Amino acid sequence: MSTIGKTIEEIRLHESAEFSKTISESDVYLYAGVTGDLNPAHIDEEYARQTFFKTRIAHGMLAAGLISAVLGTRFPGPGTVYVRQELSFLAPVRIGDTITARVEVLEILDEKKQIRLKTTCSRQDGTLVLDGEAIVSPPRPKKVQAE
Numbered sequence: 001m002s003t004i005g006k007t008i009e010e011i012r013l014h015e016s017a018e019f020s021k022t023i024s025e026s027d028v029y030l031y032a033g034v035t036g037d038l039n040p041a042h043i044d045e046e047y048a049r050q051t052f053f054k055t056r057i058a059h060g061m062l063a064a065g066l067i068s069a070v071l072g073t074r075f076p077g078p079g080t081v082y083v084r085q086e087l088s089f090l091a092p093v094r095i096g097d098t099i100t101a102r103v104e105v106l107e108i109l110d111e112k113k114q115i116r117l118k119t120t121c122s123r124q125d126g127t128l129v130l131d132g133e134a135i136v137s138p139p140r141p142k143k144v145q146a147e
Contacts, residue, residue, distance in 0.1 A: 004139040005077020008113050011138060016104040017075030019066055023058050025095050031062045058093040063130055066101035067119045071136055075103060076115070079139025083114060087132040091123070098124040106133070113137060 021027075032038050037059055040047035048056040064087055071080050093099055100122050107116040114137050121130035 003077075004079040004142065006075065006138060007141050008108065008110065008115070008138050009141075011076060011105060011108060011115055013105055013108060015075065016102060017070050018100050018102045019070045019074060020098055020100040021066055021069075022098040023062065023093055023095060027062065028056065028058050028095060031059050031065075035059070035061075037061075053092050053094075055094060058095065058097075060087075060089045060093075060130070063093045063099050063101075063121045066099055066121060067103065067130075067132075067134065070101050070103050071117075071134070076136065076138035081137040083135040083137055085119065085132060085134045087119075087130055089129070090131060091127050091129045093121075093123070093129050099129065100124075103134070109135075113140070 028042055032043050041051055041053070042056055042059055045056055064085070067085070068082065071082065072078065102120050102122070104118045105115055106118050109116060114135050117134045117136065119132045119134045120128060122128050
């Protein structure tokens with residue numbers, strides 16, 4: 001029996017959830033391999049030393065993916081469908097940084113059965129690295145089938 005996340009009827013304004021992960025060198029290489037984004041700023045330390053950041057940085061979308069982890073596993077949870085995501089990339093994520101993705105309900109769009117969320121990612125020192133908004137469709141209640 002599979003469980004579903006919170007339905008639109010169960011969600012409250014300003015409700016929130018978080019997920020944290022320390023970004024490893026393996027995470028960066030795996031993300032580069034899966035996406036094909038082999039930008040040397042992410043995978044070549046010698047190249048990266050010559051950049052503004054002075055070391056390799058994680059892909060911005062790798063950090064953004066942690067928002068998806070919150071949505072699909074914590075809140076609203078399993079069965080949630082992403083509709084839209086807007087992002088501003090504010091600061092770099094370096095290998096070894098612990099990133100906390102957070103979502104908070106800004107608006108419940110009853111007529112569309114969607115919610116609008118504030119989405120952020122912060123480093124362990126509190127620095128905001130990503131800021132944005134998302135629209136998601138929370139899971140729908142399972143219909144009970146007559147026997």
